Amino acid sequence: MSSVHAEIPYPQEPKQPLLLLVDVSGSMTPRIIRLVSGLKLLKEEILKDDVAKRRVEVAIMAFGGNNDESGVRLVQDFTPVEKLDIDYISGLLIPGGLTPMGNALLKAIETVERRKQEYKDQGINYYRPWIWLITDGYPTDIFTPTDQLLILPGNHIIIIDDEVRKMMQEEQIFSGINNPTAYTYKDAGTVPVYLRDETISKLRQRPMADITKYCSNDLYNTVVSRLKAGIEGKKFIIWPVVVGKPGELDLVLGFMVLRDCIMSKVDPSRPPVWLEDTEQKWSAMFQWLSTSIKLTSTSKPGETQKLPDISGWAQIKVV
Template identity: 30%
Template sequence: MSSSDQIPFAYPDLVANPEPRCPCLLLLDTSYSMNGQPIAELNEGLRTFKEELTSDSMAMQRVEVAMMTFGPVQTLLDFQTADVFQPPHLTASGDTPMGAAITQGLDMLEARKATYKQAGVGYYRPWVFLITDGAPTDHWQAAADRVRAGDGSERKAFSFFAVGVEGADMGRLTQICSPSRPPIKLKGLSFRELFIWLSSSLSGVARSQPGQMVALPPPTGWSAVG
């Protein structure tokens, strides 16, 4: 048997469901400063995210979710379709190694894109969604370079979104993000509203054709002004 004949057997999830994929990587700050109500509200928001995604039959089959937390850096979920995705219960501890989380997360995303190509499955421009209430406690400049190169107007390797919870260093997040996609400050602890917006946006992408431009709904109800 040739190596090409063996490829489908290596990716049973992609063979069983050959729909094009819309990958979404969640990079979530679980450092100690998130302890208490912030981490509780984040957990509730993730449960809402699951409920919203599974209410859309197209999103269930096309949207893939992966989750990496930092404080310390851990891959909690590898990419899986929304119908399989089960939000883990997050707890807060440690510092904020944001640079390492971004770097490892982008490596994981590149590996998944390579898998799509090997399996012959199409995919949409991936989303990377970072949520933090602090500032990096590690070297972050190389990670910022990768974000700006990948989310630039030419490569369009992924779309990188950053959301700052109360206490986040918005200036540092601005340095990490692409100038065309500046960070957004969260209004209070409106995680539920944020994840409803994220689910609605991903569902809109999943109903389009890969490569097609999709207008995103405005981040009303969860973003703070200024």
């Protein structure tokens, strides 16, 4: 981990802190290369602006592995963009394990608050920090289903009770194994199932499972409380992005948990967005991020900026 210098570079300039909070759980393995390319693009674009490159400071925090705070690590502390060593950082983004997102959010808040205090100690003005969350799944430390769930096409999630289980046993077909029609979920494990269209239609008539009831432990309550206080107090902004390909179960659950359990309670105006896992969409997201962070960092502190449209890379609904 890179250390923070006692003297903050360019102290005459107000600072725009950007903390990239990155999921490196096992499922992120095929996505890391696109993430690293995005980081390189972010650095290149910000360095093109003589003002932004002196004002934007970037930190990178990774979470994945153990399902507690030990699974969260500050890969790069806040530093001017020009000092980011992307090749070194990429070697530390090693995917594996679970997704301790709740613990990661708490550490991210602590990190931006600590940096703000360092600015204050040195008499440096600053803009509201951004926490840019990138994940491809659900937080395994604050989302713990006690029921077995069935995820149907169209992201319709129901509880598997005895009646549903009987229907599945009677109607499941074992053809087209390369194209499962639904998934079951329990204990952080998923199993593809192959159901006939008529069976799916019957099952879709059952009410959606209430995802929020599975987010109820002490850590979850702390995360929501800290996020809500920080956002309402205008201490930071959080941008939640869920990445994945259509039909991926982790993507669906992650999107629903972030939307229904977290963002709807702390900042309904900023729901999670879906980033389709393609090189083009990753590049477009980091291009948008670099453009937007340059806009805010070159404005007057406290001035509201109209940011570019996100439709080129983000969707507000998972398909």
